[in-house]
Amino acid sequence: MNDAYRVPAARATATVVEKKSAFIAALSPAGTxxxxxxxxxxxxxxxxxxxxxVYAYALRQNARTRYSDDGEPAKTAGLPVLGVITHAPLVDCIIVVTRYFGGTLLGTGGLVRAYTAAAAAVVAVTHILTYRACRTLALTLPYPLYEPARRLLEAAGARIEEPRFAADVKLNALxxxxxxDAVAAQLRELLRGGEGLTVSDIHFAPY
Incomplete structure (x- = not known):
């Protein structure tokens, strides 16, 4: 439950040329x-x-993976692309590597290297988010306790949302x-009992 995982934040592309063959790698997030x-x-x-x-994808759901060589010699194309995904490691994504043949045969070793290089190139330019098991602390504070609570959260490395100021102060922290749990205990002490603090169940979020 507490295992972190990495997913691409957006699509990306990269191109590798090997002996006049162009290998165009396209990556996309894919949750299903x-x-x-x-x-x-x-x-x-x-x-x-x-x-x-050629393509390969890896899904977090049921640890599902799949690849296709799309007519290239067996295990010279899709499997190397999948290897890049799993080595990164990434989940919930697909990489498609499009090959435009340049007239020169690359051999099995050359194909493995070219498809690996193309997939690695697109991963290298991809913005990646790391999802971790987190809790959200929701606070309702009197104004005098806002600054002490904020400093406590900042010292713990919390990601603090913009506070909402009204009759009291409301803020969420990830x-x-x-x-x-340890930070929540400190906040309860600050609040003299914990009224005004709600701790969420564990959920995964970028952190």
């Missing part, structure tokens, strides 16, 4: 198999004249689950 296959269809439609549209 349907989303992954929809992106694959999109890339295939955009590159109808390409020699190959903390890793393994430190949230």
């Amino acid at each position: 198999e349907a989303e992954a296959l929809a992106f694959l269809d999109e890339i295939r439609a955009a590159h109808r004249t390409a020699a190959h549209n 903390l890793p689950a393994d430190t949230a």
Whole structure:
């Protein structure tokens, strides 16, 4: 339950050229198999004249992985792309590597290296979010306790949302689950009993 995982925040592309063959890698977030296959269809439609549209994806749900060599020699294309994803490591994403043949055969070793390089190149330019098991602390504070509570949260490394000022101060703070309980105990002491503090169940969030 507490295992962190990494997902791409947005789509990205990168191109590698090997002996005049262009390997165009396209990466997309994909939380489901349907989303992954929809992106694959999109890339295939955009590159109808390409020699190959190799792909691999990894989903967090059921630890699902899949790859296709799309006509390249077995295990020279899709499997190396999947290897880059799992080594990164990333989940909930798909990488499609489109190859435009340049006229020179690369051999099995050359194909493995080229597809690996293309997939690695797109991962290198991808903005990645790390999701961790967290708790959200929701606070309702009298004004005199706002600054002490904020300093306590900042010292703990909490991600603090913009406070809302009215008759009292309301703010939410995100903390890793393994430190949230200790911080909550300090806040209860500050609040002299904990009234005004709500601690959420564990959930995963970028942190």
